[in-house]
Amino acid sequence: MTDGDRRLASVGRALDLVEERLRDGLDVGAMASAACYSIFHFVRVFTELTGHGPYDYLMRRRVAEAARELVSGDRSILELALEYRFESPDGFSRAFRRCFGAAPSEARKAGAYAEGSARTPITRERVRASMEAGLTIRAERLPDVLVAGRPLAPGEAAGPGAELMLLRPGSDPFAGRATHGPADYPLLSARAPGGDYIGVYGDPPLDLGLARDRLYRTAIPVGSARPRAPLELARLDGGGRPTALLVPVAFDGSPVAAGRGAGAMSLKPVGVVRSPYEARGDAPRQGWLSSAESVIEVYEAFEEALVGVADAKRLVALYWGDRADRSVLKSPTPFSAEPRGVFTSRSPNRPNPVALCVVDVISVAGRRITVRGLDALDGSPVIDLKSYIEEPIRPSGSVLQ
Amino acid sequence: MEYRLERDRPFTLVGMNFFGNPFKAAAAWDVDNEIGSLWKRLTAYLEGHPVAALPPDVPAWFEAHVMHPASAATGDYEVFVGAETERPLDGPLELVVKALPARDYAVVAMRCAEMEPGWEERVAAEAVGRYGRAIESRWGLQRYDSRYSSLEDPDSIIEMWTPLAPGRPDGTAP
Numbered sequence: 001m002t003d004g005d006r007r008l009a010s011v012g013r014a015l016d017l018v019e020e021r022l023r024d025g026l027d028v029g030a031m032a033s034a035a036c037y038s039i040f041h042f043v044r045v046f047t048e049l050t051g052h053g054p055y056d057y058l059m060r061r062r063v064a065e066a067a068r069e070l071v072s073g074d075r076s077i078l079e080l081a082l083e084y085r086f087e088s089p090d091g092f093s094r095a096f097r098r099c100f101g102a103a104p105s106e107a108r109k110a111g112a113y114a115e116g117s118a119r120t121p122i123t124r125e126r127v128r129a130s131m132e133a134g135l136t137i138r139a140e141r142l143p144d145v146l147v148a149g150r151p152l153a154p155g156e157a158a159g160p161g162a163e164l165m166l167l168r169p170g171s172d173p174f175a176g177r178a179t180h181g182p183a184d185y186p187l188l189s190a191r192a193p194g195g196d197y198i199g200v201y202g203d204p205p206l207d208l209g210l211a212r213d214r215l216y217r218t219a220i221p222v223g224s225a226r227p228r229a230p231l232e233l234a235r236l237d238g239g240g241r242p243t244a245l246l247v248p249v250a251f252d253g254s255p256v257a258a259g260r261g262a263g264a265m266s267l268k269p270v271g272v273v274r275s276p277y278e279a280r281g282d283a284p285r286q287g288w289l290s291s292a293e294s295v296i297e298v299y300e301a302f303e304e305a306l307v308g309v310a311d312a313k314r315l316v317a318l319y320w321g322d323r324a325d326r327s328v329l330k331s332p333t334p335f336s337a338e339p340r341g342v343f344t345s346r347s348p349n350r351p352n353p354v355a356l357c358v359v360d361v362i363s364v365a366g367r368r369i370t371v372r373g374l375d376a377l378d379g380s381p382v383i384d385l386k387s388y389i390e391e392p393i394r395p396s397g398s399v400l401q
Numbered sequence: 402m403e404y405r406l407e408r409d410r411p412f413t414l415v416g417m418n419f420f421g422n423p424f425k426a427a428a429a430w431d432v433d434n435e436i437g438s439l440w441k442r443l444t445a446y447l448e449g450h451p452v453a454a455l456p457p458d459v460p461a462w463f464e465a466h467v468m469h470p471a472s473a474a475t476g477d478y479e480v481f482v483g484a485e486t487e488r489p490l491d492g493p494l495e496l497v498v499k500a501l502p503a504r505d506y507a508v509v510a511m512r513c514a515e516m517e518p519g520w521e522e523r524v525a526a527e528a529v530g531r532y533g534r535a536i537e538s539r540w541g542l543q544r545y546d547s548r549y550s551s552l553e554d555p556d557s558i559i560e561m562w563t564p565l566a567p568g569r570p571d572g573t574a575p
Contacts, residue, residue, distance in 0.1 A: 006522060029473030038538035040466045041521050043476045047424040055422075055475040222425070300445070 004131060010035035011049050012124040014042070019121055022062055023083055028054045049127050051137065051218040052119075060119035060221070063099045066092070067113050070104055077104045099221065119217050129210055133202040137219045142246075144194040145233065149176015158240035165234040165242070166190045175236070192233050192248070198225060199235075199246035206242040208234070215247055225249040269381035270305070271298035271367075273319060275374060283375045285334075286346070288358070294374040296382055298367040305385075310364045314388035317374060320381040321353030355380075358388055402524075403510045404531060407562070411503035412542070414463055415454045415492045416483015417443045418499070423480050436464065439482050446495060454491040459484040461546040465499060468539045501540060504564040507532060508544075514555035528563050533573055537564035 001009075014031040021030075031054050032042035046054045062084040069080055081092035096104045100113045107113040147164050151172040158165050158175035165175040174190040198219050200211040212232075220227065228250040235244040275294035277283040284290040296317060298306055309315070328349035330339040342350040359371035369385075423435040447455075467479040481499045489498040507528035511520065525536055542562035549557045 003517070003520075003522070027474045028476035032476075038536070038541075039468055039472050039476060040478050040541065043422055043478070044424055044521075046476075047422065053422040053425055053476060055477070056425075 007045055007049065008124060008128055008131065010037060010042075011046055011127060014046060014054070015050075015122055015124070015127075018058055018061055022065055023085065025085065026058065028058075031058070049131065050122050051214060052122075052222060056222065057119065057122070059095055060099060061121065062086075063092075063095050064118040064120065067096065067100065067104075067107060067118060070108055071111050071113060077108070080104075101226070116216055117221055119221070126210070126213065129207065130214065133207060133210060135200055135202045135211070135214055137198065137200055137214065139196060139198050139223070139249075140246075142192075142194055142197055145192040146179045147174060147176045147190045147192070148179045148188065149174060149190070150188055158236055160238060160240055162236050162240050165236060166192055167232040167234060169230055175240070192231060193229060195228070196225075196249050196251065197233070197246040198223060198249050199244050201244045204237045204239075204241040204243045206234075206245060208242060208245055211242075211245040215245065220247065220249060223249075223251070225251045267320070267383055269299070269320070270302045270384065271296055271382035273297075273374065273376040273378065273380040273382060275376055275378045275380075277375070277377050279377070283377055286375060288373045290375070291372060293362060293370055293372050294359075294376065296369045296371060296374070296385070298369070298382070298385075300367065303367055306364075306367065306369075309361070309369060309385070312361050312387060315359055315361055315369075315371070316386040316388050317357050317359050317371070317376075317382065318384040318386070319355050319357075319376045320383055321348045321350075321355050321376075322380060323377060324353035325349040326351055326353060354383065402515060402527075404527060405508050405510075406532060407506040407508050409503050410506055412463070412465075412499070412501040413486055413489050414465065414481065414483045414499045414501070415452070415486040415489060415496050416463075416481055416499070417446070417495075418479055418481040418497055420469070420479045421477045436480055436482075439480060440464075443482050450493065450495075452491075452493060452496065454486045454488045454493075454496070455484055461485070461544050464543040464545070465501065466541050467499075501542075501564075504537060505532075505534070505568065506542070506562040506564055507534075507536075509561045509563075510548075510558055511561065512555060513552055513557045513559065516552075516559070524561055524563065528565065532565060532568075534565040534568050537566050540564060 013034045017031055017034045018026065028043070029039060031046075032039045035042050035045070037045065043054060046052070046057075050057060052060070066080045066084045069075060070077065077092070078089050081089045084092070086092035086095065093103055096102075096107070099119075100107065100117065102110075102113065145164065147166055149162060151174050152158065154172070158173075161177065162175040163177045165173050167173050176189075179189070198215065200206070200214050200219065202211065226249060227247050229248045231248065233246045234242045235246070237243050273294055273296055276292050326349070328347065329342055329351070331342050331345055331347035331349060332339045333345050333347070348355060355376065357374050357376070359373040362370040362372055364370075417439060419435055419439045421435065425435070462482065462484050465479075465481040467481060469477075469479060472478045481497070483496070483499065486492070486498070489500075492498055507524075509524050509527065528534070528536060541564070544560040544562055546560075549559055551557060
């Protein structure tokens with residue numbers, strides 16, 4: 001028996017235990033015992049072989065089974081939540097939404113859920129196939145990809161010389177080579193949008209069914225991502241055999257817009273706000289209406305950008321309203337009877353909740369800037385800090401206040 | 402691989418830690434897992450901030466994996482990286498101190514080239530076979546010294562320190 005066989009047998013026993021005890025009390029300690037591993041060794045091996053942390057896998061399996069019963073039967077959501085070991089309907093609802101992007105009540109009403117993303121049981125055979133194929137997962141950011149080539153006939157394999165193959169539902173696969181720039185535009189081409197992709201890589205020829213299972217049921221859900229276009233991109237070796245399958249994705253919870261140019265819209269927080277305002281109702285309508293002090297903690301990686309900040313009396317602080325409602329397009333204001341469009345108001349709720357405050361600098365200690373006049377909630381990500389200019393800065397002559 | 406028994410060894414370490422599943426990001430899509438990020442965080446801090454609690458030339462660095470009560474439920478656990486200190490109270494705010502109780506350790510020195518899948522199981526089996534003692538699975542240590550350069554260097558040497566359940570004074574099972 002090889003080391004790989006032993007690891008597979010150990011993880012296989014844990015996978016069996018999950019299926020046997022989906023409705024019973026089961027924790028990672030019991031799964032590790034079934035595998036005859038210590039917990040930290042079990043977490044490492046299980047994650048490596050399946051792509052899921054063991055607890056994440058257990059939760060997803062419970063939600064998937066509950067979802068199946070939810071749409072096919074008439075048992076109450078509470079009953080199903082308790083049967084599958086969730087402590088409350090709220091906990092079940094949150095887990096359900098994380099897995100399927102909808103509430104359990106919505107899935108019941110529609111009689112369906114995003115079944116393709118449900119975590120079906122991982123079998124020993126599936127784990128062995130993944131090990132033998134040498135599958136690895138990674139994310140990457142691609143520019144726009146233009147493929148010069150031709151559609152393939154049903155059942156036809158890509159020929160030698162093809163580098164890429166675009167796969168779209170309802171269309172024939174399109175295989176060819178990558179081209180660059182308008183001068184190279186061929187008569188027959190297909191385009192894949194630039195941006196973030198998650199890909200499965202393996203030894204050629206990559207089994208696309210296996211790769212899809214790993215992508216849609218493991219890598220994309222575990223990565224808190226979602227597909228942003230109905231297409232797949234296969235990379236080919238010199239003989240036309242697939243070596244990777246990539247799917248364009250948007251990552252949930254990050255301020256990345258979908259669509260063309262999404263790659264250029266990536267923001268990274270440069271710090272975090274520590275303020276006395278914990279909930280939305282706590283914050284003043286405008287920062288300057290309150291004399292409360294907040295602290296902007298700038299992350300270590302951006303320390304150099306703070307040179308000179310101790311001399312500033314005021315700063316322009318831009319932060320991300322991470323608890324804002326991004327679906328709001330019109331909002332009531334104190335100045336008009338009718339709700340105004342959010343592009344002509346200062347409502348924190350808006351499609352891209354970027355907030356701006358001019359703050360008074362009280363003191364600076366290392367990477368901590370104590371300020372007055374900031375209306376951000378505690379924990380808000382800071383996007384940027386800029387120097388404040390006292391003079392009028394707009395052609396209309398109005399002053400930034 | 403070279404084996405030895407270290408007797409009755411306590412540890413007081415100063416460094417940084419992380420709690421969670423350290424292989425989540427690596428398994429998802431990144432070459433770097435959270436343990437790599439933790440080491441980077443520690444080394445970046447130490448480059449800019451001399452630490453009185455650490456000797457000028459640290460002879461060896463340690464990575465500890467420590468189980469917590471929540472670990473059995475979720476599989477999350479603590480990863481600590483740092484070095485031994487004789488002045489734990491001199492550590493700065495950004496660092497934490499980890500004290501590990503005295504235990505006998507089964508120590509295995511291995512080259513990175515020998516770290517193919519399954520090495521952990523073989524080490525555990527060897528420890529039990531050589532010393533007849535059960536493994537204390539609440540924590541484990543890895544030791545890195547001047548013999549280690551990087552995981553990519555096949556000749557780099559890492560020591561695995563596996564705590565053993567208490568035994569007789571001569572180091573054998575009760």
